[in-house]
Amino acid sequence: SVVPDSWTQAYSPWSDKAPLRTISPMLKGADTLRTSLVPSLLEVRRINQSLANPSVELFETAKIYLPQDEGLPEEQWTLGITSGRDFHHLKGVIEAVLEALKVEGELTIEATKQNLLHADYSASLKLAGEHFGFIGEVNTAGLKTFSLRSPASVAEIRMDLLVQNSTLIPQHSLLSNFPAITRDLNIVLAESVRWDALEVS
Numbered sequence: 001s002v003v004p005d006s007w008t009q010a011y012s013p014w015s016d017k018a019p020l021r022t023i024s025p026m027l028k029g030a031d032t033l034r035t036s037l038v039p040s041l042l043e044v045r046r047i048n049q050s051l052a053n054p055s056v057e058l059f060e061t062a063k064i065y066l067p068q069d070e071g072l073p074e075e076q077w078t079l080g081i082t083s084g085r086d087f088h089h090l091k092g093v094i095e096a097v098l099e100a101l102k103v104e105g106e107l108t109i110e111a112t113k114q115n116l117l118h119a120d121y122s123a124s125l126k127l128a129g130e131h132f133g134f135i136g137e138v139n140t141a142g143l144k145t146f147s148l149r150s151p152a153s154v155a156e157i158r159m160d161l162l163v164q165n166s167t168l169i170p171q172h173s174l175l176s177n178f179p180a181i182t183r184d185l186n187i188v189l190a191e192s193v194r195w196d197a198l199e200v201s
Helices: 005-010 038-050 087-100 140-145 159-164
Strands: 002-004 030-033 058-066 074-083 107-110 117-127 130-138 153-158
Touching: 002 005, 005 030, 005 038, 038 058, 038 074, 038 153, 074 087, 074 159, 087 107, 087 117, 087 130, 087 153, 117 153, 130 159, 153 159
Parallel strands: none
Antiparallel strands: 002 030, 058 074, 074 153, 107 117, 117 130, 130 153
16 A cells, blocks of 8 residues: 555556655564555566566556545545556456446546656546546557566556446346247148147157
């Protein structure tokens, strides 16, 4: 939940307010409540690349802490994803998740501008008309900031909105009064013929 302040400065798409700080950091230099999962995922990506792992496809679900004008921060349940594939692949991953959860709301994208993301391959996401998250390819400066050796894309979406629009429990549906058939046979026989005489071996 706590990260270096430099990570928050590098990427904080959900809020432009100053992040909250702790006076007793659990790790040296990590004293800022994170406002995005993306920097943490990119750090894990860097570690995996340094260990020569050929494929680094990662996700995390956790809370981020968005500062408010007063009082406690908003604790937003969030899904973060990073991939070595491009923008279109990651968008397809999100669409596949929505399909698997039977989400009925429409997913739309709008232009966005994020310092960490490529200007031509980044977008703000909406689900059923509500702000859903962000997606994009990490630009050259971002790759350098997080010491990444190869291209990366990232996405971050709201889990609460995902759950709200999902069909998590299969719903009962009535069977049709006229079910589909593939073959219809009509046989006229004398009443004295028993059904077992027609059994097909």
